[in-house]
Amino acid sequence: MNNNHTQKTITLAGGGLVGSLLALVLARKGYQIDVFESRPDLRKVDISAGKSINLALANRGIKPLQELGLMNDIEKMLIAMRCRLIHVDGQADNFQAYGQGAHEVIYSISRGELNGYLMTQAELTGKVNFYFEHRLTEVDLAKNQLSLNVNNKNVIHHFQQLMGTDGANSLVRKAILKQNKSHTNYQNDEQLLDHSYKELVIKANTKGQHKLDKNALHIWPRGNFMIIALPNLDGSFTVTLFLPAKGLKSNAQKDNISFSELLNNEQLNIFFDDNFSELKPFINNLEDDFFTNPIGRLATIKCAPWSFSNKALILGDAAHAVVPFHGQGMNCGFEDCDLINQLLPNANDLSSDFDWQQFFQTIEQQRKINSDAIADMAIENYIEMRSSVLQADFLLKKQCAFKIQQWFPKRFSPRYAMVMFEHRPYCEALKLGEIHKEMLNELCDNINDVEQLNRVMAEKLLDKYQL
Numbered sequence: 310m311n312n313n314h315t316q317k318t319i320t321l322a323g324g325g326l327v328g329s330l331l332a333l334v335l336a337r338k339g340y341q342i343d344v345f346e347s348r349p350d351l352r353k354v355d356i357s358a359g360k361s362i363n364l365a366l367a368n369r370g371i372k373p374l375q376e377l378g379l380m381n382d383i384e385k386m387l388i389a390m391r392c393r394l395i396h397v398d399g400q401a402d403n404f405q406a407y408g409q410g411a412h413e414v415i416y417s418i419s420r421g422e423l424n425g426y427l428m429t430q431a432e433l434t435g436k437v438n439f440y441f442e443h444r445l446t447e448v449d450l451a452k453n454q455l456s457l458n459v460n461n462k463n464v465i466h467h468f469q470q471l472m473g474t475d476g477a478n479s480l481v482r483k484a485i486l487k488q489n490k491s492h493t494n495y496q497n498d499e500q501l502l503d504h505s506y507k508e509l510v511i512k513a514n515t516k517g518q519h520k521l522d523k524n525a526l527h528i529w530p531r532g533n534f535m536i537i538a539l540p541n542l543d544g545s546f547t548v549t550l551f552l553p554a555k556g557l558k559s560n561a562q563k564d565n566i567s568f569s570e571l572l573n574n575e576q577l578n579i580f581f582d583d584n585f586s587e588l589k590p591f592i593n594n595l596e597d598d599f600f601t602n603p604i605g606r607l608a609t610i611k612c613a614p615w616s617f618s619n620k621a622l623i624l625g626d627a628a629h630a631v632v633p634f635h636g637q638g639m640n641c642g643f644e645d646c647d648l649i650n651q652l653l654p655n656a657n658d659l660s661s662d663f664d665w666q667q668f669f670q671t672i673e674q675q676r677k678i679n680s681d682a683i684a685d686m687a688i689e690n691y692i693e694m695r696s697s698v699l700q701a702d703f704l705l706k707k708q709c710a711f712k713i714q715q716w717f718p719k720r721f722s723p724r725y726a727m728v729m730f731e732h733r734p735y736c737e738a739l740k741l742g743e744i745h746k747e748m749l750n751e752l753c754d755n756i757n758d759v760e761q762l763n764r765v766m767a768e769k770l771l772d773k774y775q776l
C-alpha cells in the first residue's frame with residue numbers, strides 16, 4: 310500500500326465510535342488520516358448484531374461534538390431520558406430523577422447512526438479515507454508496519470504514527486504491551502465480568518409510538534440480574550438482559566439463574582413468567598431473538614503503558630474498556646478525543662522535531678487515572694441498578710444527597726451527577742463520592758425520612774471535609 314508521506318499522515322486502526330470521531334478531530338487539524346476498519350461500511354450494510362444498538366450519550370460525550378459544531382445535526386438523533394423508571398412486578402412504576410436541574414438529562418442515540426454520521430463528517434473534510442473490510446492481523450511496531458487481511462490477501466501498510474481505536478480486543482494494545490513488558494508501570498488487567506448480556510426488542514405500537522414512557526431509562530431490577538430498556542426514534546425500545554453467564558450449582562436460590570440454565574423455550578418462558586411477567590407481553594419475538602442473538606461478554610480493561618515510543622498510542626475501549634452500567638464507555642472515549650483536540654498542534658504548526666512520545670505519554674497521564682476511576686464506578690453502578698434502587702436506605706440517601714445539593718449547591722453535587730452531567734475529572738468524582746458516602750452514612754444514621762435531615766450537621770460535615 311502506497312503512502313503519501315509529504316503530508317502528515319496518521320493511521321487509525323478501527324473506525325468505531327471513537328475512531329470515527331478521532332479521524333474527524335485530526336482531519337480538522339489538518340492531518341491526513343487512513344482508517345482501517347475490519348467491518349463493512351455500516352452506512353451500507355446492517356452489522357448491528359451483537360453490539361448494543363443504542364447507547365446513552367451524556368454531557369462529557371456531547372462537549373467534543375458541540376465543539377466540532379455537530380450538535381445541531383446530532384440533536385435530531387436524540388431522545389432525552391430524564392429519569393430512571395423502576396419496574397417491580399405488581400407495583401406502581403417508580404420514577405427516580407437523575408438530577409434536579411432541567412439540564413440533568415441523558416440521551417438515547419443509535420450507535421449505528423452516530424457512528425455513520427461521524428464517518429460521513431470525517432470524510433467530508435476531504436482528508437480521511439476509510440478502508441472497510443481491512444482487518445488488522447499484525448502490528449509490527451519495530452518496522453512501523455501493519456498487516457491487513459483484505460479479501461483473504463495479506464496487505465502491508467507502513468505508518469508514521471498509529472492510533473489504535475480497535476476496541477476492547479485491540480491488537481494495537483497487545484503489540485504495545487508486548488513491547489513494554491519491562492516497563493515500570495506495566496499493567497495488563499482484563500477482568501471479565503461474570504455477567505453477560507443479551508439484546509431483545511419492544512417494537513413500536515401500530516401507530517409507530519413507544520409502548521412505554523419514551524423519556525426514561527427503564528429498569529427491571531431483580532437483585533442478581535436486571536433488564537434495562539432504552540428508547541429508539543422509530544418507536545421501539547432496545548431491551549438488554551444482564552444475567553450471570555453461569556450459575557452456582559450449589560446455590561439453589563431462585564435469583565441464582567444464569568444464561569447457562571436458559572437453554573430452551575420452556576426454561577426461558579418460566580424465567581420470564583417468574584421475573585418479568587408484566588414486561589414479557591411487550592417483548593416481540595422473545596423466543597426467536599433470545600436463541601438467535603448472541604450473548605455479549607463484558608470486561609474491564611486497565612492497562613499501561615498506552616503508547617510505544619513515538620509510534621503508537623491506544624484510545625477508547627482499546628485502552629480502557631469499562632462495563633456499561635454507568636453508560637460512560639463511549640463518553641469516556643470521546644473525552645480522549647477532546648484531549649487530543651486540545652493538546653495536539655495543527656498539522657501546519659507541527660515542528661519536524663515534535664515529540665510524539667512525550668505527547669502520547671501526556672495523553673496517558675491525564676486520561677488513565679480517569680478511565681481507571683470510571684471503570685470502578687461502572688462496576689459499582691451495576692449493583693446500584695440491579696439491586697440498590699429497590700432499597701429504602703439507598704433511596705433515603707439519594708433524597709438526602711439531593712437535599713444537601715439544594716441547600717449547598719456550590720459545595721455538594723451527588724456522585725451520579727458529577728459523572729453524568731459535569732466535566733469534573735472522573736477521578737475527582739470517585740474521590741468526592743467516597744467522602745459523600747461517609748457524610749451520608751453519618752447524616753442518615755438515625756433518620757428515616759429526608760425531612761429529618763439536619764442542615765446544621767450537614768454544613769458541619771461539609772466544613773469538616775473542606776467541601
Ligand SMILES: Cc1cc2nc3c(=O)[nH]c(=O)nc-3n(C[C@H](O)[C@H](O)[C@H](O)COP(=O)(O)OP(=O)(O)OC[C@H]3O[C@@H](n4cnc5c(N)ncnc54)[C@H](O)[C@@H]3O)c2cc1C
Pocket residue numbers: 322323324325326327328345346347348360361363364365366443444445446474475476477478479480506549605624625626627631633635636637638639640641642
Ligand atoms: C451492552 C453495552 C452497552 C453500552 N452502553 C453504553 C452507553 O450507554 N453509553 C456509553 O457511553 N457507552 C456504552 N457502551 C460502551 C461503548 O459501546 C464503548 O465504550 C464504545 O463503543 C467504544 O468505542 P471504540 O470506538 O473505542 O470501540 P468499538 O466501538 O468497539 O469500535 C472498535 C472498532 O474497531 C474495529 N476493529 C476491531 N478489531 C479490528 C481489527 N483487527 N482490524 C480493524 N478494525 C478492527 C471494530 O470493527 C470497531 O468498528 C456500551 C457497551 C455495551 C457492550
